[in-house]
Amino acid sequence: MSYVITDECVACGVCVDECPVGAITEHEDKYIIDPELCTECGSCVDACPTGAPKLPGE
Template sequence: MALMITDECINCDVCEPECPNGAISQGDETYVIDPNKCTECVGHFDEPQCQQVCPVDCIPLDPDRPETKEQLMEKYNTLTGQG
């Protein structure tokens, strides 16, 4: 699944630079994650880096975007030009 940022986000700016895919950007009110770029850090790290640094724990899995690890790896390969 792609990750999402909930409205509990405090705009602390720590998640955006941690995303290896550039999937996180400033939205209208809070940061947002582009689900087409989010691989949950599959291919880069063992755990999603944005979740690791978020001080308010507001980055859960997006239930509307179920993806397997294989699908996430395929997306990673496409994004990095390896696919």
């Protein structure tokens, strides 16, 4: 299970720079996390000013 970016995302791009494996990309003015690349390190969660990255079910 990998992190997903929820509707709280404001497309600031901070998470992209923080992801050590390059799992986050822009898609239609939002960002998505590739579940095959995500290692669940939490870097995106720590960096995000709106708390948009979450584990499914959070």
